[in-house]
Amino acid sequence: MLKHPMLKYLKESGPHGTRLPFIMCPGCGAGQVLNYTLHAVDSIIKEGGARKEDFVFISGVGCSSRLTSHYLNFDSGWTIHGRALAIATGVLLANPDLNIVVFTGDGDAAAIGGNHFIHAFRRNINVTVICMNNGLYGMTGGQVAPTSLSQAVTSTTPYGNIEDAFDLCRLAQSSGASYVARWTTAHPHKTIKAIKKAISKKGAAFIEILSQCPVHKKQTPVDMIRAFKAMTVPINKAEGSSKIPVGEFCDTPRPEWTQKYEAIIEKCAGRKS
Amino acid sequence: MSGAPLEKKEDGIGAAGLISSGRHYLEGSEACVEGALMAGLKVYGGYPITPASEIMEHAARRLPMVGGRFIQMEDEISAACTLVGASWAGGKAMTATSSPGFSLMQETISFSIMTETPLVIVDVQRPGPGQGYITTSQEDVMQARWGHHGEGPIIALAPSSVQDMFDFTIEAFNLSETWRTPVLIMAEETVAHMREGLFVPDPDQIKVVLRKKPQDLGIAPEDYQPYGHDLVPPLADFGDGYNINHVSLAHHPDGNVANYNLDMHRKNVDRLHDKIEGNADVIARTESRFLDDCEHVLICYGAVARTGVEAIMEARKTHGIKIGFLRLVTLWPFPQSLLRKRIKKVGTIFVPEMNLGMMMHPITEALRDRCDQVVSIPSIGALHRPEALLEKIREVVKC
Amino acid sequence: MRKIFIRTDYCKGCLICVESCPKKILKISSSISAKGYTLPQVTNTEKCNGCGICEIVCPDFAIAVEKKDKAV
Numbered sequence: 001m002l003k004h005p006m007l008k009y010l011k012e013s014g015p016h017g018t019r020l021p022f023i024m025c026p027g028c029g030a031g032q033v034l035n036y037t038l039h040a041v042d043s044i045i046k047e048g049g050a051r052k053e054d055f056v057f058i059s060g061v062g063c064s065s066r067l068t069s070h071y072l073n074f075d076s077g078w079t080i081h082g083r084a085l086a087i088a089t090g091v092l093l094a095n096p097d098l099n100i101v102v103f104t105g106d107g108d109a110a111a112i113g114g115n116h117f118i119h120a121f122r123r124n125i126n127v128t129v130i131c132m133n134n135g136l137y138g139m140t141g142g143q144v145a146p147t148s149l150s151q152a153v154t155s156t157t158p159y160g161n162i163e164d165a166f167d168l169c170r171l172a173q174s175s176g177a178s179y180v181a182r183w184t185t186a187h188p189h190k191t192i193k194a195i196k197k198a199i200s201k202k203g204a205a206f207i208e209i210l211s212q213c214p215v216h217k218k219q220t221p222v223d224m225i226r227a228f229k230a231m232t233v234p235i236n237k238a239e240g241s242s243k244i245p246v247g248e249f250c251d252t253p254r255p256e257w258t259q260k261y262e263a264i265i266e267k268c269a270g271r272k273s
Numbered sequence: 274m275s276g277a278p279l280e281k282k283e284d285g286i287g288a289a290g291l292i293s294s295g296r297h298y299l300e301g302s303e304a305c306v307e308g309a310l311m312a313g314l315k316v317y318g319g320y321p322i323t324p325a326s327e328i329m330e331h332a333a334r335r336l337p338m339v340g341g342r343f344i345q346m347e348d349e350i351s352a353a354c355t356l357v358g359a360s361w362a363g364g365k366a367m368t369a370t371s372s373p374g375f376s377l378m379q380e381t382i383s384f385s386i387m388t389e390t391p392l393v394i395v396d397v398q399r400p401g402p403g404q405g406y407i408t409t410s411q412e413d414v415m416q417a418r419w420g421h422h423g424e425g426p427i428i429a430l431a432p433s434s435v436q437d438m439f440d441f442t443i444e445a446f447n448l449s450e451t452w453r454t455p456v457l458i459m460a461e462e463t464v465a466h467m468r469e470g471l472f473v474p475d476p477d478q479i480k481v482v483l484r485k486k487p488q489d490l491g492i493a494p495e496d497y498q499p500y501g502h503d504l505v506p507p508l509a510d511f512g513d514g515y516n517i518n519h520v521s522l523a524h525h526p527d528g529n530v531a532n533y534n535l536d537m538h539r540k541n542v543d544r545l546h547d548k549i550e551g552n553a554d555v556i557a558r559t560e561s562r563f564l565d566d567c568e569h570v571l572i573c574y575g576a577v578a579r580t581g582v583e584a585i586m587e588a589r590k591t592h593g594i595k596i597g598f599l600r601l602v603t604l605w606p607f608p609q610s611l612l613r614k615r616i617k618k619v620g621t622i623f624v625p626e627m628n629l630g631m632m633m634h635p636i637t638e639a640l641r642d643r644c645d646q647v648v649s650i651p652s653i654g655a656l657h658r659p660e661a662l663l664e665k666i667r668e669v670v671k672c
Numbered sequence: 673m674r675k676i677f678i679r680t681d682y683c684k685g686c687l688i689c690v691e692s693c694p695k696k697i698l699k700i701s702s703s704i705s706a707k708g709y710t711l712p713q714v715t716n717t718e719k720c721n722g723c724g725i726c727e728i729v730c731p732d733f734a735i736a737v738e739k740k741d742k743a744v
Contacts, residue, residue, distance in 0.1 A: 001677055001679075002675065002677045002736040002737075002738060003677075003736055004679070004727060004730070004733040004734070004735065004736045005727065005736065006727075006733055007733055010733065020682055020732075020733075021681070021682045021683075021684060021732050021734070022731070022732060024731065025684075026684035026685055026686040026709065026731075027684070027686030027687075027688060027731060028731055029731070030731070031730070031731025031732055031733075032688070032729055032730075032731045034731075035727075035728060035729070035730060035731065035733065036728065039728060185729075188725070188728045188729050189728075192728070214686075220687075221686045221687070221688055222686075222687055222688060222690075222691045225688065225691065226691075
């Protein structure tokens with residue numbers, strides 16, 4: 001029986017029982033995003049860009065954040081709602097040589113985590129944020145989120161959403177992220193490439209991936225993936241289009257936080273850290 | 274010895290950027306940071322709040338001198354969260370806040386208890402509720418134990434002097450690494466802002482505890498269970514290659530959160546409880562004087578110990594009242610059996626506190642059968658004056 | 673011919689692999705897994721070119737394909 005090549009990066013079982021399959025619903029985009037991420041990470045490890053031990057995955061709370069929980073055969077932390085980036089900041093300050101990947105959802109990142117979102121990018125800490133945007137709070141039953149579209153009917157907007165959605169990529173970019181990209185689960189190769197690029201670069205990277213929640217949207221996973229293809233347009237062709245732009249929003253390297261702090265340590269301690 | 278903030282060797286900075294041994298004259302806030310650095314502090318994440326900001330400012334100046342990293346975060350929640358991440362990556366971490374910020378940190382504290390993450394949080398207490406005021410208080414001592422959601426014990430120390438701010442901070446780090454738990458230093462504005470002599474021993478006299486790691490115990494990565502092996506499990510750092518999954522959902526010893534059952538859940542919670550409360554006799558400390566022949570006793574903690582001891586000395590010397598003195602060094606776990614060992618039979622137990630009476634409750638529970646009455650002496654917003662304590666003692670004792 | 677393996681204890685029958693296969697050699701089967709999910713099945717293995725897209729898009733890591741052509 002040939003095993004999926006990425007299963008080597010997962011904990012299938014242990015002394016207290018099996019862990020797979022994931023708790024996610026059938027066809028949930030989160031599993032696909034994990035698959036894409038592991039392909040990107042695998043590629044980096046194979047090319048000698050980083051060791052497996054150097055990777056750390058931090059998540060908040062929600063379906064997207066469940067990817068860490070107890071599945072990864074890496075160092076990981078399944079933390080508190082909205083605070084993954086704050087905890088990741090601490091990880092980085094204790095050991096700037098670690099490659100930190102943050103899994104988060106739209107609610108986790110932009111509602112309760114909004115403050116930490118903008119500051120992490122303002123600081124340009126060395127982290128890659130992978131945000132699975134399904135436009136709602138999945139784990140808790142499909143409530144409205146800051147990324148839900150206007151007029152969306154959700155469990156807490158039964159009469160239609162009267163608010164407008166954040167553009168998370170523009171938010172990350174204007175906060176100061178050095179690499180920002182948006183793709184969808186319908187763009188596996190582009191997503192893998194973007195994640196690989198983001199991890200390989202120093203600085204704060206934000207990758208938004210439109211991800212399907214078939215249960216709360218009441219559509220099949222396949223229909224939603226087809227819709228992602230149809231409703232998006234490459235960013236260089238987005239002018240005048242009402243479709244959602246996908247692609248790279250910015251790639252503007254600038255000095256990273258720990259690199260700048262290193263100069264302070266050298267000055268104060270008279271040596272490198 | 275100028276009392277100016279430590280900047281250079283001339284001010285008392287010795288080898289490796291740490292405070293030199295010998296006599297210093299420092300503010301409590303500074304002594305706290307120097308103790309933390311001595312204990313191996315590597316990361317400080319802070320947020321400004323009166324009257325704790327000086328601790329953060331001192332950390333900002335001093336940390337890079339020892340190769341550590343300081344960051345001012347965007348709120349108290351994220352400040353506390355940086356400690357969690359830093360600790361997971363092997364860096365000893367601390368923050369300081371005051372009462373309103375302490376309230377904000379409770380979820381993070383709860384998370385640290387469940388994930389058994391060593392870290393130190395200093396609460397420089399000020400009155401509440403709400404904004405309250407920016408003077409001194411002991412109104413968070415119950416919040417320290419019960420403020421975080423869920424079952425989960427905590428260790429909390431109550432410094433009474435600048436020397437304590439130095440010594441107890443080192444002790445807090447050692448306790449956190451030994452017991453794999455967050456540790457609170459329940460200071461007050463009084464103790465953070467007072468300026469006194471500090472004696473720093475020679476470095477070889479100072480014990481610094483490093484966390485127990487699985488690699489030190491010969492446990493291979495494939496056999497490692499981050500919440501197993503021992504009552505206090507060994508903890509691998511991020512980057513050690515142990516693929517540790519930190520989780521705060523009720524979990525099995527290997528970090529598995531699937532296969533939930535009530536038995537697993539109960540074992541999880543019981544072990545956390547027993548780890549600290551079951552070891553209260555080893556963890557908790559008190560200091561006492563004149564207990565051997567006392568007819569009454571004054572029990573207090575923190576800054577109140579300073580006026581408390583003065584009041585009982587005067588009561589003994591001038592008024593012949595046989596009153597003993599005991600201060601709680603450790604508020605939590607509450608040193609119930611220690612108190613019962615030290616106090617056999619007294620008339621009145623006086624408990625002055627800078628709140629309306631909080632620690633008087635576990636004190637009463639512990640010593641109800643060993644005394645005639647417990648008299649709470651509250652003070653809100655200010656430290657009791659020794660004369661006021663003495664007057665109360667004399668009034669009750671009728672002397 | 674390349675063999676395609678489906679992990680029936682991991683597959684949740686989402687059928688994203690069926691949709692994504694560029695050679696259209698996966699289809700919905702009439703088999704139900706032990707957990708009650710409708711499984712995909714492989715038709716016409718000879719057409720598989722080992723592109724691995726089914727592996728990449730599977731949310732449950734439940735499908736694997738031999739990348740190198742194996743002599744029949």
